[in-house]
Amino acid sequence: MVNRQPIIAVIGAGIAGLEAASQLAALGYKPVLIEKAPVVGGHVAEWNRLFPDMTPAEDVLQPLLAGTAKVRTLLNTEISAINRLKDEYNLILSDGSSLLCQAVLFATGFHLFDASKKEEYGYGIYDRVITNRDLEQWFNSRQDARIDKPRAVGFVHCVGSRDLKAGNPQCSKVCCITAIKQAIEMKEEFPDAEIYCFYMDLRLFGKKYEDFYIRAQRDYGIHFIRGRISEVGEAIDNRVVVKAEDTLSGKPVKVTLDLLVLMAGIVCNPDAQQYAREIGVAVDEDGFLKSRNNLAAITDSSRPGVFFAGACTGAKTVPETLAEARSAALAIHNYFNSRG
């Protein structure tokens, strides 16, 4: 007989947490969603449209919200401490209450790299330098004085990713396609603008990504320059001057832009690392949480009863995250079944 009463703490109510909680509830368990922010939806809720089909982010969220409507959800709630008991975990929450649970699911997601750490790009120093998230918020709100009919826009790939000195040597994986998506959207918005993408390598691995790249070249005339921007300066009229090497021609290039968008990379949520340490769950050398097996058991941690879903183990796309969340729900189901 399956015990369907166990309580499962799902840390984080982004798309990974929502999908996993929804599946766990459907399987008859009692998931509890714990979310630090005042709203659910995580990063996806802040995004406007998603690659590769330009799906409104809201369309992804709606079914997840419907699936978790009856799930106990604690908003504005942080975890002060986690204790490991014999077969259970005790979470001390920021409201002073505690939650005893039989399994923990990390759906803690990622943080965007703090672009101001790459000082040479001038984020937080120059007015016309913004990040991928700032631009996405502008697509939502249309309110940002820095975006004023730009005639030349640049996108810098790999900001704080594939960057050993910034402490994040991993490829953040989704920024190449995000840059192309945002470049196309800017060209649609400002058809007269020249748009430049400065990349080191283009990694367009996913379904339809390559089509996106071809469209950006052929239909939108976006310029791709293979070279990493080495420094950014401000001209007297507040525009920014960027310098790079066009490594294909072997010549230094310089261009003056009205707007420079930094594609901030993906790093692990530091809270997740803290919780993992408290209960003896392994953190990998890349800073993300360490799966028991990177091929066959990506949702299993090094500890029984602790599971992972989504970007807490590395950069993920939306469909990968959702698939992993379902997989984690099943892994938790099998865990309780095997214990009788």
Next chain:
Amino acid sequence: MDFGFKLSPSSAVNLDTVDHRRFDRLAQLVPDALTCIGCGSCSATCTASAWTGMSVRKVLLGLQRGQDAEVDKMLSGCMLCGKCTMVCPRGINTRQLILTLCRLDKKGEMVR
């Protein structure tokens, strides 16, 4: 005898005949040389590049393509200012790399 024409040597890189000894020795002494991803940050920020053609990226590539003469010409333009070391995303100590390379001859022997 003058036939009124001559054959130009091919400018193609023949990997069958490229001598790797200088690069291999460099990689032994400065293992970071193997980690370059060719992003061009070094060349873009180089203070000497515009006048001398110096480019750490091209030096590393040229070494592996048997273009020693071009490599040595580029190296002679370096002022060792160290800006390329500051911008390299892979953290390569380009200054040490350049200084080491200047001491190696074509066969990878330490001559200085």
